[in-house]
Amino acid sequence: MKKTQLAMSVALIAGMTAASTLNATTLRFASGYPTGSITSEALEVFQEKLKTYSDGSLDVRIFELSLLNLAETPPGIRDGMADMGVVLTPYFPRDFPNTNMVAEVSMSVELGSEPPSQVGLVYTGAMSEYILFHCTDCQDEFDAQNQLFLGSAATPPYSLLCREKIDSMEALAGKNLRTSGAQWARWAEAVGANPITMSVNEIYEGLSQGVVDCSVQSTSELSVFNLFEVIDDITVNYPSGVFSGVGAGNINKQAWQALDNSQREALLKAAASLSAEFSWGYEAGAVENEEISRNQGIGITEASEEMREANRTFIEDDLEGIAANYSERYGVADAPEKIRVFRELLTKWGDLIDNVESGEELAELYWEEVFSKVDASSYGN
Numbered sequence: 001m002k003k004t005q006l007a008m009s010v011a012l013i014a015g016m017t018a019a020s021t022l023n024a025t026t027l028r029f030a031s032g033y034p035t036g037s038i039t040s041e042a043l044e045v046f047q048e049k050l051k052t053y054s055d056g057s058l059d060v061r062i063f064e065l066s067l068l069n070l071a072e073t074p075p076g077i078r079d080g081m082a083d084m085g086v087v088l089t090p091y092f093p094r095d096f097p098n099t100n101m102v103a104e105v106s107m108s109v110e111l112g113s114e115p116p117s118q119v120g121l122v123y124t125g126a127m128s129e130y131i132l133f134h135c136t137d138c139q140d141e142f143d144a145q146n147q148l149f150l151g152s153a154a155t156p157p158y159s160l161l162c163r164e165k166i167d168s169m170e171a172l173a174g175k176n177l178r179t180s181g182a183q184w185a186r187w188a189e190a191v192g193a194n195p196i197t198m199s200v201n202e203i204y205e206g207l208s209q210g211v212v213d214c215s216v217q218s219t220s221e222l223s224v225f226n227l228f229e230v231i232d233d234i235t236v237n238y239p240s241g242v243f244s245g246v247g248a249g250n251i252n253k254q255a256w257q258a259l260d261n262s263q264r265e266a267l268l269k270a271a272a273s274l275s276a277e278f279s280w281g282y283e284a285g286a287v288e289n290e291e292i293s294r295n296q297g298i299g300i301t302e303a304s305e306e307m308r309e310a311n312r313t314f315i316e317d318d319l320e321g322i323a324a325n326y327s328e329r330y331g332v333a334d335a336p337e338k339i340r341v342f343r344e345l346l347t348k349w350g351d352l353i354d355n356v357e358s359g360e361e362l363a364e365l366y367w368e369e370v371f372s373k374v375d376a377s378s379y380g381n
Contacts, residue, residue: 023057024056024057024058024059025057025058025059025258025259025263026058026059026060026061027058027059027060027061027083027084027251027255028060028061028063028067028082028083028084029043029060029061029062029063029082029083029084029085029249030063030067030068030073030076030077030081030082030084030085030086031043031062031063031064031065031085031086032065032068032069032070032071032072032073032085032086032200032201033064033065033070033086033224034064034065034224034225035064035065037064037223037224037225038220038223038224038278038281038282038285039086039224039278039281040064041277041281042248042274042277042278042281043060043062043064043274044062045273045274045277045359046060046249046270046271046273046274046277047059047060047062049269049270049273049274050266050267050270053265053266053267053269053270054262054263054266054267054270055266057262057263057266058259058263058266058267060084063082065201067081067082068081068082068085069199069201070086070088070091070199070200070201071091071199071201073085073086073087073088074087074091074092074095074145074147074250075145077145077146077147077250077251077252078145078146078147078252079146080252080254080255082252083251083252083255084150084249084250084251084252084255085249085250086153086246086247086248086249086250087147087246087247087250088180088245088246088247089103089245089246089247090103090104090180090181090182090243090245091199093182093330094330095141095144095145096138096141096142096245097141097326097329097330097331097332098135098137098138098141098326098332098338099131099135099138099141099142099245100181100182100245100326101322101323101326101332101335101338101339102127102130102135102338102339102342103127103181103243103244103245104181104182104183104245104322105183105319105322105339105342105343106123106154106183106241106242106243106244107183107187107239107240107241107315107318107319108315108319108343109157109240109241109242109346110240110241110311110312110315111312111315111316111319117353117354118156118283118353118356119154119156119157119242120154120155120156120157120218120242120244120279120282120283121154121279121280121283121349121353121356121362122346122349122350122353123152123154123242123244123346123349124151124152124153124154124244124275124276124278124279124366125345125349125352125353125365125366125369125370126342126345126346126348126349127152127154127244127246128151128152128275128366128370128371129345129349129369129370130341130342130345131149131152132149132370132371132373132374133370133373134341134342134345135338137332137333137338142247142250143253146252146253146254147247147250147251147252147253148250148251148253148256148379148380149247149250150247150248150249150250150251150267150268150271150274151247151248151249151271151272151274151275151366151370151371152244152246152247152248152275153244153246153248153274153275153278153279153282154242154243154244154246154279154282155217155218155220155221155242155243155244155279155282155286156218156219156220156242156282156283156286157218157237157240157241157242158184158216158217158218158237158238158239158240158241158242158243159216159217159218159219159234159235159236159237159238160177160214160215160216160234160235160238160239161207161214161215161216161217161219161221161222161227161231161234162175162213162214162215162231162232162233162234162235163207163210163213163214163230163231163232163233164213164232164233165232165233165235165299165301166214166233166235166301167235167301167302167303167304167307168304168306168307169191169192169304169306169307169310172191172192172193172307173191173192173193174192174193174194175193175194175213175214176193176194176196176211176212176213176214177193177194177195177196177212177213177214177215177216178196178197178198178203178206178207178212178214178215178216178217179195179196179197179216180200180216180217180243181241181243181245183241183318183322184216184239184241185197186314186318187239187311187314187318188216190310190314190318191310191314196211196212198211198212200217200221200225201225203215203217203225203227204225204226204227204229204230207227207230207231208229208230214235215227215231216239217243218242218243218282218286219234219236219285219286219289219290219293220281220282220283220284220285220286220289221282221285222289222292222293223285223288223289223292224285228289228292228293228296228298231298232298232299233298233299233300233301234290234293234298234299234300234301235301235302235303236290236300236301236302236303237303238302238303238307238308238311239311240311246278248271248274248275248278249271249274249275251267253380256380257380257381261376261377264376264377264379265376268371268372268374268376269367269371269372271371272363272364272366272367272370272371272372273359273363273367275363275366276359276360276362276363276365276366277359277363279362280358280359280362281359322335322339323335323336323338323339352365352369353365
C-alpha cells in the first residue's frame, strides 16, 4: 500500500512539473550576434537563470543572427516580431538621444590620473543605474519605441584593429576608420582620418576588401566577428572609450505587461546576470584575444606619447561640446546637469567594481545596487 501511495505521489509531482513546463511563458530573444560569441555565452546564462528564478514559469528562445539583425532589432521589438533583444542605441541617434549622450562621454575616463580598471564593468553599472533611476527622459525614449530598458552592457576600452601598423599621427592621417559612435567619428576627423559608418555585421567584409583600414572597437570583438583573419596589427587601448549604448535585454512593453509581478522580478534578476555576463565576457575576451593575436603574428602596438597627448586634447575639447550638441541638435533638456550626474555615478561605480573577481560576483553586485531596487509592479505600466 505504501509503495502504491509513493508511486502515486511521484507520478503526481511529475505530472505537476510537466504541466508547469508546458505552461511556461517563452520569450523570443533576438540577438544580432553570431552563435558561439561572447554574447551567445551570456545569453545561455540568462536563459538558465530565468528558468531558475521564475521556478520554470519563464523560458526564453534565443534567435542568434536569424530573426533580426542589430539594425532591425529596435523596430522588431517595437512591433512584436521579438519579445526581447540587444539594442545598440548609437545606431539610432534620433530615437535615443538622452541615452546616447551619456554613453558618448566614455572617452572622458582617460582624463583622470589613471583610467579605472575594468572600465566596461564600471560603465555598465553606471548606465544601468542612471537610466533606471536618474533619467526618466531615457525611459521615455524606450517607451516611445514600445519597449523597456532592462540593463546595460559595455565593452573594454576601444582599440584600432587595423590592416597595417598605426604607431604615429602621420600613420593615422588619411586612414578610413570604421566607427561605432559619434564621439569616435569626431575623434577620427580631429586626427585627420575619415570616419566610416558601418554595422558590426559588415566589418569583416569592410576590412577584407579594404573599404576600411581600421575598425575602432574592442579587442574582445576579434573573436565575436572572426576579425583575426582580416587584420595585421592592433593599436591597443587607443583611442579608448567604451561602447556602452547597449540595452542588453530590452523587452517589448506588451510582453512585460503580460507577466505577473513574480515573473517580472525573476526577469529583472536574470537581466542583472545578463548585463554582468555580457560585460564580464567582453572583459575576459579582450585579454584572451590579445594573447591569441600575438600567437598568430598579429602586431600589438602601443600608441606613441604624441598620439596620447593629441587624444587627451581632443577629449577635453570634445567633452565641452557634447552637452551643447545634444541640446541644440536633439532638444535634450538640462544636458550639462545630466552629464554631471552620470559622471558622479561613474566615480561611484569605479569604487564598487574594485573587488569583483567573477561574472557571478558582478551579477550579484548589479542586482543589489540596481536591479533589486526596481519596482516590478509599477515599472513599465
